[in-house]
Amino acid sequence: MTMDFLPISREDMKQRGWEQCDFVYISGDAYVDHPSFGPAIISRLLEAHGYKVGIIAQPDWKNPESVQILGKPRLGFLVSAGNMDSMVNHYTVSKKRRAQDSYTPGGIMGKRPDYATIVYCNLLRSVYKDSPIIIGGIEASLRRLAHYDYWSNKLKRSILLDSQADIISYGMGEHSIIEIADALDSGIDIKDITFIDGTVYRTKNLDSVYDYKLLPDFTELQKDKKEYAKSFFVQYSNTDPFSGKRLVEPYEGHVYVVQNPPAKPLSQEEMDDVYDLPYVRTYHPSYEAAGGVPAIREIKFSLISNRGCFGACSFCALTFHQGRIIQARSHESLIKEAELLTEEPDFKGYIHDVGGPTANFRYPACAKQMTKGACPNKQCLFPEPCKNLRADHSDYIQLLRKLRAIPKVKKVFIRSGIRFDYLLADSNRNFLRELCEYHVSGQLKVAPEHVADSVLRLMGKPKNSVYRQFVKEYNAMNEKLGKKQYLVPYLMSSHPGSDMKAAVELAEHLRDLGYMPEQVQDFYPTPSTISTCMYYTGYDCRTMEKVYVPTNPHEKAMQRALIQYRNPKNYDLVVEALKIAGRTDLIGYDKKCLVRPRGGNGGNAYGQKAESGFHENRGSQGRSQKPSKEKPKKTIRNLHKRKTK
Numbered sequence: 001m002t003m004d005f006l007p008i009s010r011e012d013m014k015q016r017g018w019e020q021c022d023f024v025y026i027s028g029d030a031y032v033d034h035p036s037f038g039p040a041i042i043s044r045l046l047e048a049h050g051y052k053v054g055i056i057a058q059p060d061w062k063n064p065e066s067v068q069i070l071g072k073p074r075l076g077f078l079v080s081a082g083n084m085d086s087m088v089n090h091y092t093v094s095k096k097r098r099a100q101d102s103y104t105p106g107g108i109m110g111k112r113p114d115y116a117t118i119v120y121c122n123l124l125r126s127v128y129k130d131s132p133i134i135i136g137g138i139e140a141s142l143r144r145l146a147h148y149d150y151w152s153n154k155l156k157r158s159i160l161l162d163s164q165a166d167i168i169s170y171g172m173g174e175h176s177i178i179e180i181a182d183a184l185d186s187g188i189d190i191k192d193i194t195f196i197d198g199t200v201y202r203t204k205n206l207d208s209v210y211d212y213k214l215l216p217d218f219t220e221l222q223k224d225k226k227e228y229a230k231s232f233f234v235q236y237s238n239t240d241p242f243s244g245k246r247l248v249e250p251y252e253g254h255v256y257v258v259q260n261p262p263a264k265p266l267s268q269e270e271m272d273d274v275y276d277l278p279y280v281r282t283y284h285p286s287y288e289a290a291g292g293v294p295a296i297r298e299i300k301f302s303l304i305s306n307r308g309c310f311g312a313c314s315f316c317a318l319t320f321h322q323g324r325i326i327q328a329r330s331h332e333s334l335i336k337e338a339e340l341l342t343e344e345p346d347f348k349g350y351i352h353d354v355g356g357p358t359a360n361f362r363y364p365a366c367a368k369q370m371t372k373g374a375c376p377n378k379q380c381l382f383p384e385p386c387k388n389l390r391a392d393h394s395d396y397i398q399l400l401r402k403l404r405a406i407p408k409v410k411k412v413f414i415r416s417g418i419r420f421d422y423l424l425a426d427s428n429r430n431f432l433r434e435l436c437e438y439h440v441s442g443q444l445k446v447a448p449e450h451v452a453d454s455v456l457r458l459m460g461k462p463k464n465s466v467y468r469q470f471v472k473e474y475n476a477m478n479e480k481l482g483k484k485q486y487l488v489p490y491l492m493s494s495h496p497g498s499d500m501k502a503a504v505e506l507a508e509h510l511r512d513l514g515y516m517p518e519q520v521q522d523f524y525p526t527p528s529t530i531s532t533c534m535y536y537t538g539y540d541c542r543t544m545e546k547v548y549v550p551t552n553p554h555e556k557a558m559q560r561a562l563i564q565y566r567n568p569k570n571y572d573l574v575v576e577a578l579k580i581a582g583r584t585d586l587i588g589y590d591k592k593c594l595v596r597p598r599g600g601n602g603g604n605a606y607g608q609k610a611e612s613g614f615h616e617n618r619g620s621q622g623r624s625q626k627p628s629k630e631k632p633k634k635t636i637r638n639l640h641k642r643k644t645k
Contacts, residue, residue: 008054008055020074021071023052023077024054024077026067027137028081028116029057032293034281035274035275041274051075051181059120073131077131077134080140083138083295090109093523093524100294103295106292107291116139121133134167135165141320142321143159144159148527148535149527158202167180168199170199171198172323175197175263175264180193180196183196194209195260203258211245213247215250225536234247236319237376239323240325242371272333275329281340302416305334306327306329307327308322308324309361310374311419312379314459315531316529317527326364339406342409350410350411355416359417361419362395365389366388381421381462385421392426417446418446420466421462424466429477443485446467446487449491449492450491492523493506503563507574507594558574578594
């Protein structure tokens with residue numbers, strides 16, 4: 001089997017002796033033939049099954065000729081916006097245009113349209129009126145049924161209708177795409193391919209649709225946000241491949257969008273096969289002049305060890321896209337890939353990551369999930385770990401030890417994030433010890449997200465006491481090992497449920513830590529998450545209780561400013577927020593105060609002259625939570641003495 005890139009031109013096809021492609025894959029990303037990129041996996045998998053696949057990466061959506069360069073495919077077009085939803089790729093949470101697109105040569109912004117899947121498909125349909133169009137990738141997957149669109153601030157109908165595509169392959173599409181391809185190859189009309197798990201199709205009547213749950217009509221959802229919250233929870237509760245039901249969403253004009261149950265998870269052998277396909281493992285050489293594709297830098301020396309996540313954070317779309325059942329690769333597969341990395345000319349001895357959505361998940365949460373699925377109305381870790389949870393890191397430990405032993409490997413890092421509550425649920429601390437001893441490079445990034453339990457409950461995150469316990473054990477283990485390593489917590493402002501009182505509570509927590517994050521993430525309402533549903537409807541779809549939602553830009557600015565209350569630029573916002581929260585007791589000269597009254601004596605408006613400092617982490621993510629023995633500088637960043645134990 002060839003190790004070359006798949007064809008991107010007629011000349012490439014000619015060199016392979018092809019007159020026609022079976023499938024043409026149109027992607028909003030540049031062409032990167034690496035298993036961290038969904039289009040690469042799908043195209044290589046089809047190739048392995050005997051299909052001829054050509055690639056059109058980032059076509060000019062204003063020019064119909066750009067989607068015709070490979071001609072009409074024998075079986076159909078595959079369309080994806082790329083590795084990200086195109087709107088998330090383009091805009092910040094404040095809806096400002098991003099400066100860089102990491103999935104485009106040279107990082108240039110503007111090489112794909114907004115709502116890329118829809119635009120590409122409509123362009124295709126204007127040229128090839130009868131060709132089958134199959135859409136997939138995260139944009140299509142998360143917009144497969146009615147969904148709230150943050151950027152237009154309205155409820156949108158299924159992307160299947162607006163794109164004029166024939167079928168959606170949703171979730172991780174290895175099973176469904178091969179079944180679709182085989183069905184088309186056998187002569188079945190695309191309109192008759194209604195029977196494949198992991199797909200969505202439309203129909204004019206329900207005569208042949210069986211065993212389904214009927215969702216409310218789209219017009220009803222538009223009229224009543226409460227109805228949408230209920231409908232979304234039905235969608236969310238049917239994302240499991242074993243227990244998920246067929247869903248039908250009616251639209252005006254006697255049109256029905258039918259979502260078949262999710263595809264079954266890949267076996268370990270299937271996972272290994274997927275990652276053993278003949279990827280070139282880099283971007284197409286035609287991008288070299290532009291400086292390559294920036295996204296490759298983050299993943300080039302990293303290993304994907306698993307898929308899926310049973311953490312089920314409310315603001316994360318993984319449950320909706322990858323599901324809750326963990327699928328993992330074998331040790332042998334990962335070692336083989338690691339050895340390939342060591343042969344790269346620019347390999348410096350460091351494997352940057354071994355993980356997936358959650359690094360320390362290596363198998364399903366409990367044994368029954370692989371036969372009966374995940375519990376539809378109960379979470380594995382929230383609000384507390386399930387009694388049936390298999391909390392065991394022994395396999396991950398063995399894997400990491402094997403990777404460390406590979407010649408030329410100096411260090412194996414874990415960067416994709418761990419679930420600290422899952423770590424604590426393990427009966428021993430062997431993994432914590434090995435994590436601190438071998439797999440942390442000075443600082444470990446973790447995601448408590450908030451400290452107010454009322455907000456954490458809505459986030460689907462463990463109570464703050466769990467995080468505090470982890471911090472205690474992490475620090476103790478590093479002290480035992482004689483290491484100075486720090487925690488960098490990810491924090492989120494303005495999540496549904498976070499009122500000004502909760503935001504102040506978070507600021508007080510940071511004050512007590514002596515920590516000011518240099519980066520703060522505002523809650524971003526991406527498609528098809530529970531938190532986004534809360535944001536749009538004002539209801540927690542799980543309980544139907546009303547939720548306070550900060551939507552006003554000024555209020556969100558105040559909440560963000562509280563997290564960075566030591567920044568002089570935030571002074572007015574912080575004072576305003578404290579007044580609104582009824583916490584003017586935090587404006588004063590006491591060491592517990594966040595800011596001083598403007599024009600007060602003895603120092604600036606942010607507090608006393610610094611008495612002690614805290615360790616300054618010069619990395620990009622923020623300041624650490626460790627005191628410094630050096631004489632402190634009298635700056636606004638060194639205002640509070642960190643508590644020592």
